Amino acid sequence: MADEMRLLLEHADKIDPRIAEDYIKVGGYKGLEKARQMDRKDLIQEVKSSGLRGRGGAGFNAGMKWSFVPPAPVKYVVCNLDEGEPGTYKDRIICEKNAQALLEGMAICGTAIESKQGYIYCRGEYPFVVELLNKAIQSAKAVGALGDFDIEVRMGAGAYVCGEETALIESIEGHRGEPRFKPPFPGVAGLWGVPTVVNNVETFAALPYILSNGAEWYASIGAPKYPGTKVLTLTGDANNTTYFEVPTNYMLRDVIYKLGGGIKNGKKFKAVQVGGTSGAFIPEQNLDTPIDFDSMGTIGAALGSGAVLVLDETRDIVDIVTRISKFFEHESCGKCNPCREGTFRCREIMEKINAGRATEADINNILLLARVMKKAALCGLGQAAPIPITSTIEHFGHEYRRKLLQYA
Amino acid sequence: MANYKDIINGLKDKQGGIIEAFHALQREYNYIPEEAIAEAAQVFGVSQAQAYGVATFYSYLSVEKRGKYIIRMCESAPCHVAGADEVIKAIEKHLGIKVGETTADGKFTLELTECVGQCQATPVITVNSEPVFNVSAAKVPEILSAYK
Ligand SMILES: Cc1cc2nc3c(=O)[nH]c(=O)nc-3n(C[C@H](O)[C@H](O)[C@H](O)COP(=O)(O)O)c2cc1C
Ligand code: SF4
Ligand code: FES
Numbered sequence: 211m212a213d214e215m216r217l218l219l220e221h222a223d224k225i226d227p228r229i230a231e232d233y234i235k236v237g238g239y240k241g242l243e244k245a246r247q248m249d250r251k252d253l254i255q256e257v258k259s260s261g262l263r264g265r266g267g268a269g270f271n272a273g274m275k276w277s278f279v280p281p282a283p284v285k286y287v288v289c290n291l292d293e294g295e296p297g298t299y300k301d302r303i304i305c306e307k308n309a310q311a312l313l314e315g316m317a318i319c320g321t322a323i324e325s326k327q328g329y330i331y332c333r334g335e336y337p338f339v340v341e342l343l344n345k346a347i348q349s350a351k352a353v354g355a356l357g358d359f360d361i362e363v364r365m366g367a368g369a370y371v372c373g374e375e376t377a378l379i380e381s382i383e384g385h386r387g388e389p390r391f392k393p394p395f396p397g398v399a400g401l402w403g404v405p406t407v408v409n410n411v412e413t414f415a416a417l418p419y420i421l422s423n424g425a426e427w428y429a430s431i432g433a434p435k436y437p438g439t440k441v442l443t444l445t446g447d448a449n450n451t452t453y454f455e456v457p458t459n460y461m462l463r464d465v466i467y468k469l470g471g472g473i474k475n476g477k478k479f480k481a482v483q484v485g486g487t488s489g490a491f492i493p494e495q496n497l498d499t500p501i502d503f504d505s506m507g508t509i510g511a512a513l514g515s516g517a518v519l520v521l522d523e524t525r526d527i528v529d530i531v532t533r534i535s536k537f538f539e540h541e542s543c544g545k546c547n548p549c550r551e552g553t554f555r556c557r558e559i560m561e562k563i564n565a566g567r568a569t570e571a572d573i574n575n576i577l578l579l580a581r582v583m584k585k586a587a588l589c590g591l592g593q594a595a596p597i598p599i600t601s602t603i604e605h606f607g608h609e610y611r612r613k614l615l616q617y618a
Numbered sequence: 619m620a621n622y623k624d625i626i627n628g629l630k631d632k633q634g635g636i637i638e639a640f641h642a643l644q645r646e647y648n649y650i651p652e653e654a655i656a657e658a659a660q661v662f663g664v665s666q667a668q669a670y671g672v673a674t675f676y677s678y679l680s681v682e683k684r685g686k687y688i689i690r691m692c693e694s695a696p697c698h699v700a701g702a703d704e705v706i707k708a709i710e711k712h713l714g715i716k717v718g719e720t721t722a723d724g725k726f727t728l729e730l731t732e733c734v735g736q737c738q739a740t741p742v743i744t745v746n747s748e749p750v751f752n753v754s755a756a757k758v759p760e761i762l763s764a765y766k
Pocket of ligand 1: 265269413
């Protein structure tokens with residue numbers, strides 16, 4: 211099983227994503243047509259039973275999320291294209307190769323929850339994607355493919371936390387992107403206080419294929435509990451650092467050695483960080499694990515955004531984790547204490563360790579701090595920030611101890 | 619140059635559109651001038667303090683004057699392991715400025731950024747949001763000479 215399975219990216223570079231007719235020629239907008247003929251309840255049931263789970267990191271069943279939306283005169287469909295997780299660019303690729311599938315997916319969701327208005331929240335670093343999406347929307351509207359469903363693109367402005375769904379909503383409303391307390395969840399009270407479904411680009415873009423081929427077909431692809439395909443972005447010390455679309459039961463080792471062509475310059479593997487900068491570092495002995503959400507969980511890791519950062523034997527893990535701890539200090543929004551203060555202290559202690567000025571007591575302190583942040587931080591940023599630290603202390607503790615004072 | 623009032627008022631019907639207005643201002647001026655923040659606050663019905671709070675929350679927005687070309691160096695982990703530090707040093711040396719500064723002739727501003735989503739070709743810089751791929755210290759003079 212060394213091959214990709216291209217579903218969302220099947221027609222990559224063969225169709226122009228801006229042009230609806232191109233997409234229609236390869237079977238596009240059939241899923242939406244079918245969705246419109248279905249009873250709303252059946253449509254939600256169909257998505258639920260396809261097993262499609264959120265591709266933005268949390269892995270929640272998409273149909274289930276939609277089923278919680280209460281009746282209301284106005285509701286919104288929001289697409290999360292914030293893609294701030296370092297090492298991740300799969301949502302950009304999906305837009306650049308198959309933007310119409312995203313639009314169709316959003317309209318399918320609109321049909322299911324009875325919403326007439328969608329928003330795409332695109333990160334500020336992608337102005338060219340905003341342009342592409344606006345052309346794609348114009349084209350889809352012009353051929354009548356979206357019916358009375360409208361989509362507006364809004365731009366983020368360089369804040370990682372705005373990928374968190376309630377911070378994203380705050381940002382669309384024109385505020386500072388600080389997460390809200392939950393509940394209420396966006397499905398009940400989201401954008402401008404009305405029921406709002408927030409899904410990731412990849413989640414929406416899978417919907418047309420589910421509707422046109424059937425839930426059962428989709429549920430049979432990849433891992434049974436997290437079916438379908440996943441777009442991965444491989445970075446770091448692999449030979450072939452690019453994007454891949456694979457079935458979700460694809461093995462992590464094969465991502466690195468088959469698709470990735472192994473480690474660069476004949477060097478040996480040291481570690482791989484999956485899921486972006488908030489992901490765990492995985493050692494060699496855990497590479498024979500499928501990439502799906504639950505399997506990654508069993509090895510104390512997470513699939514997250516699908517970023518895969520490979521490090522060779524020469525890499526200094528402590529130095530890299532120190533860099534990562536700066537990222538979280540910088541991106542903490544400051545709303546809650548455990549994260550504002552915690553990410554600052556994590557960075558401080560990591561720098562101390564990295565500079566060879568720390569002792570075993572500092573390691574114990576950072577592990578304690580990590581437990582507090584995991585439990586007490588308001589949003590996923592503060593909860594996940596210590597994971598790179600704790601996972602490397604667990605699997606690569608010797609690299610830390612080598613830098614402690616008593617060994618200097 | 620378009621008037622900042624026209625830029626802001628052109629977006630006044632967008633609900634919550636103050637961030638869109640800030641983007642539009644930055645496209646014109648490369649930063650958000652103080653008087654434009656006051657105008658935006660009024661047009662979008664928020665206090666000046668709130669408008670300023672929004673403008674300063676987002677790292678892509680700047681309330682300080684910047685150069686004609688804004689260079690942003692990605693220092694996230696994939697670019698870090700690909701040698702971002704050496705590239706920053708080379709840019710600093712070539713331009714004679716430190717991160718956060720603008721050259722005396724007002725041409726270049728150098729900033730750091732987190733991942734810009736172009737990690738297929740690390741290390742990456744962006745110049746006025748256009749990504750430049752596979753940058754190395756040796757290539758810096760040639761890359762920057764393209765910006766007149
Ligand atoms: C700090 C933080 C950053 C996040 N960034 C993103 C992101 O860039 N893109 C995304 O789709 N989800 C992101 N999420 C997850 C969203 O909150 C939300 O769960 C997701 O958009 C739901 O869509 P899905 O169910 O289709 O995955 C982030 C969460 C946190 C806590
Ligand atoms: S955990 Fe961090 S990012 Fe999240 S709300 Fe608290 S301070 Fe903000
Ligand atoms: S890590 Fe530098 S562009 Fe993504």
